[in-house]
Amino acid sequence: MNASNSTNPELENKELFKSGHTACAGCGVSVGLRHILRAAGPDTIVVNATGCVEIFTSAYPRSAWSVPYIHCLFENTAPVAAGVVETLRAQGNDHTKVIVIAGDGASYDIGFGHLSGMLERGHDALYISYDNEAYMNTGVQRSGATPWKANTTTSQVGSVFKGKMQYKKPLTEIVAAHSIPYAATSTSAHYIDLQNKVKKALSIKGPKFLNVLMTCVPGWGTEPSLSMQYLKDAVDTHVWPVYEIENGFLKMNLKPEKKPVETYLKGQKRFKHLTPEDIAQIQKMVDEKWDSLLWKEKCDQERLAALKK
Amino acid sequence: MMRKTIEGSFAVAEVVRDCVPDLVACFPITPSTHIAEELDRMYTDGQIKSYTAVESEFSAISMLVGGSAAGGRVFTTTDAQGLFLMHEVLFAASGMRLPMVIVNANRAVSAPLNIWNDQQDSISERDAGWIQIYCKNNQEAVDAVPQAFKISEDTLLPVMVCMDGFYLTHIVEQIDVPQKELIMKYLPAKRNAQYKLDTQNPISMGMYAMPKDYQGFRDDLHLDILKAKENVKKEMEAWGAVSGRRYGNGLWEEINAEDADILFVAMGSIIENAELAVDKMRAKGKKVGIVRIRCYRPFPAEVAKAFVGKKKIVVFEKALGFGASPPLYTDVSNAVREAGLKTKVYSIAGGLGGKDVTVEHIMEMLARVKKEKEPFQIVWGD
Amino acid sequence: MKMPLGKPGTSMENKTGGWRTERPQVDQSKCIKCNQCHLNCPDGCIFVTQKGAQPNYDYCKGCGVCAQVCPVKCIKMVPEEK
Structure with a gap:
């Protein structure tokens, strides 16, 4: 390992996700990967979908991964992970953890059916969707995760249509509807929440799911230095609610005092064309969603308390 | 010697079980379904270590990729539309040099829809980088499966055993089904993987290759498949020595x-x-x-x-x-x-x-x- | 037989520091060693040492996240001179 100029070789050696990967400057995903691996520890196998992460971490012959890593295709991480874990268990290995790292293209769209299959069959793996809200690796095309009105190269701002005309797919809720033991959301910037959730998920047997919002500098059209700030703003404006659904019971993990959605939208080139009416509409949708989550939490937590009595 | 009157599919399932796979994952498709059903039954009776009834053939072969990468002996069966749904993964499996065995119950492909036999399905996957062996009867099908595992694990190339749908899969006839004791004289009880996903020795698999490297990998795969002719011949000899049955020179x-x-x-x-x-x-x-x-x-x-x-x-x-x-x-x-x-x-x-x-x-x-x-x-x- | 495999952590052979147009300059006298820069670094290349935060310029791409998240603003982005 070449760490000659490291300012702290001991810490640098401990990192399971290594420097020298070729993500863009300010990449919100690579920060998230560092936290995920830090929480998971070395007895972990990573199954990765085709996408940005695969490209910036695994150009032959150099790898940024210090844990065993496999990439096969875009859409098949869920069954590949299922194959890894079933084989490990069949061979008597009941300790090694299997984590999927797949983008929103792989998770919301092309690999959606296979993800559903993995959840329904109950394979003992943690599926992490890193959601940067478009197909960034191929140059920013809209996905099922792209929010309403966002400008991408396949949901452009023209004279008739302005940005994506459809709404973001509620993947976390769809996943949770499979009655799996644990599903949660987080972001790369909320690293304590993220690391805790990875640890918690890995302590549970069966299929687990995390949906983690991660900034994409070129895709969102943001300043590299603000990658963490946008994620904090996404949470503080309630655009990206951070919650967990454990055995069907929803709990909001972060309830920040609400900032207007404009705080989050401003400065992102993908939202530059939004009109005041658009922003008002987004605010309305965000408020309604937040309200419904709070009601669901109240209901679930009361029911949980009643069950515990 | 264990001659018995048995349907081709069930005989194949028995031999697969006795090759001791770590992972079997299948999706039913006529005419391969009986093999899958029988393996599932064996799993429910605790006769095989794992069986997963997946949501598609695409997931079946993808599970085999994961299982093989983890060092396991892995198996599935399919045909026609199922094999075609696997198409993308077939190429990845050979390119990643992952040993695995498919029994393909040869069937016509859509359209028009037709469930009966021809060989357009596996023939159309000829360039996927797989070894393909075509059986003439059910005796050969049960003899080909242990050979397929051995060839695959020795060459790090995936192997497809092709048996004609219905004409073989659904025919009940008297054959000698090789028993586990005999198979274990020929095939190691466990796959000895040269490369695998192992947290004690972490490697990265399925890397992407730039133009300077890509062609070298593909050419090397081609040359290794050509070399595998020797393995096919050698294993016919070796299996012949154990079972007493040979089919030409294997090729x-x-x-x-x-x-x-x-x-x-x-x-x-x-x-x-x-x-x-x-x-x-x-x-x-x-x-x-x-x-x-x-x-x-x-x-x-x-x-x-x-x-x-x-x-x-x-x-x-x-x-x-x-x-x-x-x-x-x-x-x-x-x-x-x-x-x-x-x-x-x-x-x-x-x-x-x-x-x-x-x-x-x-x-x-x-x-x-x-x-x-x-x-x-x-x-x-x- | 050529295997398309990678060895762990070999990405460190890629010195991505060459991408940089701005470099983080740390005023270590102001650094409170809170580790925020390290935790938020996309390239995992700034570490807190006994003297304070110190980037490893072999890998630092100059994104400026460390300067942005620093609670005491002791990191300044300055034009790369090379």
Whole structure:
């Protein structure tokens, strides 16, 4: 390992996700990967979908991964992970953890059916969707995760249509509807929440799911230095609610005092064309969603308390 | 020796079980379904370590990728649309050098939808980087499975064992099903993986390759598949020594070929009809014989040795090469040309989607080839 | 037989520091060693040492996240001179 100029070789050696990967400057995903691996520890196998992460971490012959890593295709991480874990268990290995790292293209769209299959069959793996809200690796095309009105190269701002005309797919809720033991959301910037959730998920047997919002500098059209700030703003404006659904019971993990959605939208080139009416509409949708989550939490937590009595 | 009367699918399932797989994952598709059902039954009885009923063939083969990467011995069965749904993963599995075995119950492909036998499905996957072995009967199918695991694990190449749908999968006949004790004399009880996902020795698998590296990997894969001919031959010998049964040299089989003037060249279960046709014609003094291609990929161009001195050969196949000559004919013609032979090569495609090809039909084909001076390419029966 | 495999952590052979147009300059006298820069670094290349935060310029791409998240603003982005 070449760490000659490291300012702290001991810490640098401990990192399971290594420097020298070729993500863009300010990449919100690579920060998230560092936290995920830090929480998971070395007895972990990573199954990765085709996408940005695969490209910036695994150009032959150099790898940024210090844990065993496999990439096969875009859409098949869920069954590949299922194959890894079933084989490990069949061979008597009941300790090694299997984590999927797949983008929103792989998770919301092309690999959606296979993800559903993995959840329904109950394979003992943690599926992490890193959601940067478009197909960034191929140059920013809209996905099922792209929010309403966002400008991408396949949901452009023209004279008739302005940005994506459809709404973001509620993947976390769809996943949770499979009655799996644990599903949660987080972001790369909320690293304590993220690391805790990875640890918690890995302590549970069966299929687990995390949906983690991660900034994409070129895709969102943001300043590299603000990658963490946008994620904090996404949470503080309630655009990206951070919650967990454990055995069907929803709990909001972060309830920040609400900032207007404009705080989050401003400065992102993908939202530059939004009109005041658009922003008002987004605010309305965000408020309604937040309200419904709070009601669901109240209901679930009361029911949980009643069950515990 | 354990002769019993058993359906082809169930016999294959027994042998798969006794090869001790770590992972079996299947999605039902006619006519491979009985193999999957039987393996699932065995799992519910605790006879195999793992069986997953997945939501698609695409997931089945993807689970095999994960299982093989984790160092396991892995198996699935499918055919036709199922094999096609696996298409993308077939190429990835060979490119990643992951050993695995598929039993493909050869079936016609859509459209129109048709569940009966031909070989268009696996033939269309010939360039996927897999070894393909075509069985002529159920005895051979059960003998091919242990060989397939051995070849696959030794060469780090995936292997497809092709048995004709219905004609073999659903036929109940008396065969000798190799028992576990016998198989374990031949196949290591556990796969010994050279490379695997192991947290004690972390490697990265499925890297992407830039233009300077990519072609080298693909060319190397091609050369290794060619080299695998030696493994196919070697394993036929080794299995023959254990089981007492051999099928030619593993790559091809010659039947009444030595003194024949006209050879019938084909793959799969049609060979049994061809054997009957040849016997009948020989009884009338007609010098006809058979060369059966057993290993289609890698293609044994050396088979041209069997054609030396022959006037005519007719290649019969259950697949078309849409917009070009049929695939097996093309390979055989190339072998003839490369060997510098003057043998005339005739092409007959037929039996598509389960259309009957009888003993009499084969006799007619051979008679027509004998009669016609210039080679033709036809589809039989239409 | 050529295997398309990678060895762990070999990405460190890629010195991505060459991408940089701005470099983080740390005023270590102001650094409170809170580790925020390290935790938020996309390239995992700034570490807190006994003297304070110190980037490893072999890998630092100059994104400026460390300067942005620093609670005491002791990191300044300055034009790369090379």
